[in-house]
Amino acid sequence: MRAPLLRMSGLHKRFGTRVLFDGAELALEAGHGYVLSGANGCGKTTLLRMIAGLEASLHGTLEFRAQPATTARYPEAWRREIVYVHQQPYLFHTTTEKNLEYGLARRGVPPVERQARVREALEWAGLADRSDVPPHKLSGGEAQRAALARAKLLNPALLLLDEPTANLDGNARKQVLDLVTALCIDDHTVLIASHDPEIMRLAILDRLTLAERRIVVE
Amino acid sequence: MDLFEPTRQAFALLVTGDAKLWGIIWVSLWVAVLAIAVTAPVAIAGGWALAKLKFAGRRAIVVLMQALLSFPTVVIGLVIYLLLSRRGPLGVFELLFTPWAIMLGYIVIALPILIVFTVSAVQGADPRIYETARSLGARPLRAALTTLWEVRFAVMAGIVNAFGRVVSEVGCALMVGGNIAGLTRNIPTAIALETAKGEFAQGIALGMVLVVLAIGINVMLAWLQGRGGLE
Numbered sequence: 001m002r003a004p005l006l007r008m009s010g011l012h013k014r015f016g017t018r019v020l021f022d023g024a025e026l027a028l029e030a031g032h033g034y035v036l037s038g039a040n041g042c043g044k045t046t047l048l049r050m051i052a053g054l055e056a057s058l059h060g061t062l063e064f065r066a067q068p069a070t071t072a073r074y075p076e077a078w079r080r081e082i083v084y085v086h087q088q089p090y091l092f093h094t095t096t097e098k099n100l101e102y103g104l105a106r107r108g109v110p111p112v113e114r115q116a117r118v119r120e121a122l123e124w125a126g127l128a129d130r131s132d133v134p135p136h137k138l139s140g141g142e143a144q145r146a147a148l149a150r151a152k153l154l155n156p157a158l159l160l161l162d163e164p165t166a167n168l169d170g171n172a173r174k175q176v177l178d179l180v181t182a183l184c185i186d187d188h189t190v191l192i193a194s195h196d197p198e199i200m201r202l203a204i205l206d207r208l209t210l211a212e213r214r215i216v217v218e
Numbered sequence: 219m220d221l222f223e224p225t226r227q228a229f230a231l232l233v234t235g236d237a238k239l240w241g242i243i244w245v246s247l248w249v250a251v252l253a254i255a256v257t258a259p260v261a262i263a264g265g266w267a268l269a270k271l272k273f274a275g276r277r278a279i280v281v282l283m284q285a286l287l288s289f290p291t292v293v294i295g296l297v298i299y300l301l302l303s304r305r306g307p308l309g310v311f312e313l314l315f316t317p318w319a320i321m322l323g324y325i326v327i328a329l330p331i332l333i334v335f336t337v338s339a340v341q342g343a344d345p346r347i348y349e350t351a352r353s354l355g356a357r358p359l360r361a362a363l364t365t366l367w368e369v370r371f372a373v374m375a376g377i378v379n380a381f382g383r384v385v386s387e388v389g390c391a392l393m394v395g396g397n398i399a400g401l402t403r404n405i406p407t408a409i410a411l412e413t414a415k416g417e418f419a420q421g422i423a424l425g426m427v428l429v430v431l432a433i434g435i436n437v438m439l440a441w442l443q444g445r446g447g448l449e
Contacts, residue, residue, distance in 0.1 A: 053352070090346035
């Protein structure tokens, strides 16, 4: 049997006296999409951030490709494979195109190839005509799509999306939802924290629920 | 007192390219610019470390830097004088009454300003900047540089502030530079000297240069901020 892409076990996390996880377990298979739901404040974002190495402390075991991370040090190489998108993504104060190029440049992709891949990702996100626009001129939906495109073009082994449709409504929400669906169909391994009923209803996603400080597979 | 005639003479000195006057302006500019250029990288890196890294004494250093902001420059001049004087610990370098002594004073004056502005900018930066950079694969140094780039206007405001402070500073420059014509006489020390002698034209001309410099740098900063998308 193949080992899961990511496995967490014996996970404990507390903020002060509040216990978020108490022996939680999680296993994510490569090529699968997952939606993680749960009440507000139950730790969905914290879980995603722990997987992405953005939380200072980790008590428990985290394995990626069967390699463990120690509690003290999150492996630097994992950052090239696990990409996290904030609920309200941050776009650097430059153009949309340069934002998309950022991660590719960090991976040493040559400029010519970068530009071609960025153009393709902009097309995918429906932002081809917004390539030279600074972030403060993008709508909330456009910013979210730019962040999704920025993450997708890195072709991460695991993509973590935190409430991608929150704060959006109408057409903007639908466009983001379409991109999220496309990502899941496209064989990416995606873990989405969301309350959005439409995301939770997506048949291609396995459902996980955070309850009683543990993760329940439905 | 008649202000018109000295002002007219001041304009004449500036427009005709009076060598003595422009020499004084040149000394002021190169010493101040070089001092800021030398200080800024160290101070910005230090400011980043103070804002982001947790180590013993960090808070005490920040408080010290804040206290140094209001330190009288004449006292800084006195300390540097004592260090550089012939019998001082750095006397062997024979830097006293040279532009390098003034530059040393400027570095001491500018360092806390640049550090405090950088600490404030980095602490006020959106934490998602660093996290986004890291999550997109940037190593810690690159993510730090990305954060600094995102708060560049706040850091640049520190540079402008520090430059404005040193270029108009008189106490330290007078003490450690000695106000030697053609060598260490700069805009503020020349204004003080010429005014004391009753030679107002040169003082007014140099004062106008300082005012134009102050306005020009701030207009440039505002323009850059506008281009950067800050409203």
